Amino acid sequence: MTKDNSATSHSLPWLLIICGCLIAMISFGPRSAMGFYQLPMLEMRGWDRTTFGLAIAIQNLFWGLGQPFFGAISDKYGTWRVLAIGAALYATGLCLMSIAEAPWLLHFSAGVLIGLGVAAGSFSIVMAAFARNVDASYRTTVFGIGTAAGSAGMALFSPLSVALIAAFGWQESLIWLAAMMLVIPLLAIPLAGNGKTSRISSAELEQSLGAALREAFGHQSYLLLIAGFFVCGFQVAFIVAHFPAYVQDIGIDAKWAGMALFLIGLFNIVGSLGSGFVSRSWHMPHLLSLIYVSRSIAVTLFLLVPQSPTTIVIFASVMGILWLSTVPPTNALVATMFGTRYLGMLGGIVFFSHQIGSFLGVWLGGYLYDIYGSYNPVWWLGVALGIFAALVHWPIRQAPVARPQAA
Numbered sequence: 001m002t003k004d005n006s007a008t009s010h011s012l013p014w015l016l017i018i019c020g021c022l023i024a025m026i027s028f029g030p031r032s033a034m035g036f037y038q039l040p041m042l043e044m045r046g047w048d049r050t051t052f053g054l055a056i057a058i059q060n061l062f063w064g065l066g067q068p069f070f071g072a073i074s075d076k077y078g079t080w081r082v083l084a085i086g087a088a089l090y091a092t093g094l095c096l097m098s099i100a101e102a103p104w105l106l107h108f109s110a111g112v113l114i115g116l117g118v119a120a121g122s123f124s125i126v127m128a129a130f131a132r133n134v135d136a137s138y139r140t141t142v143f144g145i146g147t148a149a150g151s152a153g154m155a156l157f158s159p160l161s162v163a164l165i166a167a168f169g170w171q172e173s174l175i176w177l178a179a180m181m182l183v184i185p186l187l188a189i190p191l192a193g194n195g196k197t198s199r200i201s202s203a204e205l206e207q208s209l210g211a212a213l214r215e216a217f218g219h220q221s222y223l224l225l226i227a228g229f230f231v232c233g234f235q236v237a238f239i240v241a242h243f244p245a246y247v248q249d250i251g252i253d254a255k256w257a258g259m260a261l262f263l264i265g266l267f268n269i270v271g272s273l274g275s276g277f278v279s280r281s282w283h284m285p286h287l288l289s290l291i292y293v294s295r296s297i298a299v300t301l302f303l304l305v306p307q308s309p310t311t312i313v314i315f316a317s318v319m320g321i322l323w324l325s326t327v328p329p330t331n332a333l334v335a336t337m338f339g340t341r342y343l344g345m346l347g348g349i350v351f352f353s354h355q356i357g358s359f360l361g362v363w364l365g366g367y368l369y370d371i372y373g374s375y376n377p378v379w380w381l382g383v384a385l386g387i388f389a390a391l392v393h394w395p396i397r398q399a400p401v402a403r404p405q406a407a
Contacts, residue, residue, distance in 0.1 A: 021149030029157030053366025062115030064355020071344030086121025144276015155265025233357030267320025275325035296386030
């Protein structure tokens with residue numbers, strides 16, 4: 001006897017959503033606070049900013065590299081296993097980062113291990129689990145809730161990391177963060193399941209992984225989505241990694257950098273929820289274009305006006321609204337185009353593009369600073385890329401791919 005989902009098609013599995021949101025909060029928080037460790041670590045180790053920037057760039061790259069593979073594993077073998085692996089990798093990376101005395105160990109711990117840990121335990125894996133267990137009409141709303149939870153992690157862990165560093169030093173504070181990762185496997189229990197347990201059509205169920213990849217890479221709108229999401233990664237990763245140092249460089253007290261990242265996380269909750277809600281009725285590609293061009297305008301105004309604690313607060317609040325508001329419509333577009341059978345993998349490929357952008361944003365931030373003594377070249381490059389992303393998203397088609405019906 002088959003299970004009838006019609007009675008529950010418009011209900012939401014709140015236990016799964018709450019646990020998934022807590023996982024997103026815990027996994028997204030520490031990696032958002034990495035910028036606060038830059039200056040104390042460099043002061044103790046005697047490294048330059050390129051060394052630290054490269055570690056975080058590697059982290060973003062391995063986050064992106066791991067995402068399609070862990071997404072495919074969760075599609076086939078279940079979400080819980082992947083989240084548990086991610087928690088173990090994340091905790092190990094944080095512990096090794098605290099004792100790294102050589103650049104190679106910093107790059108391995110803060111870069112490779114934490115990057116793979118976030119890939120296996122991030123909200124992208126959680127989003128795929130959400131998509132498989134909620135009705136399509138609620139998908140963008142639930143994606144917005146999950147993204148907002150990640151934003152809450154940023155808002156929570158920014159001041160928490162500053163407080164832990166002040167109380168215990170940067171090394172011991174990383175151990176405390178590592179201990180928090182061990183809660184994730186317990187929270188992941190309600191998310192157990194895989195692609196074959198979700199509400200999918202017979203055509204999706206019979207599709208092979210190779211056929212899914214060929215279909216996706218032959219779809220122009222999917223390729224445009226990949227190209228545009230690169231820009232999101234470049235912009236947000238640069239700010240997370242380098243904004244605390246940038247604030248001190250322009251002669252403003254470091255506490256305002258902590259306030260800025262807190263406000264970005266706080267207002268990102270509003271932006272993510274709003275984006276998820278608006279995506280139910282707006283044309284999502286055009287919404288994404290509006291978000292990217294708004295980011296470019298915000299950065300331009302911030303660079304042109306005299307900078308002060310007030311302008312930092314205003315800039316952080318505006319950027320917070322625009323921060324991860326790209327995620328709900330981007331993930332929803334992948335699900336709209338291809339369904340949820342291989343959403344973990346196909347969404348992971350889009351996210352890999354995001355992380356290539358993150359790698360370049362973080363690495364170029366440190367590299368160009370060491371050459372020019374200023375972050376301005378990377379700020380203006382981000383402005384230009386925002387305009388590019390707005391143009392790329394505009395022609396994307398918001399429609400399912402044409403698929404022959406199963407006999």
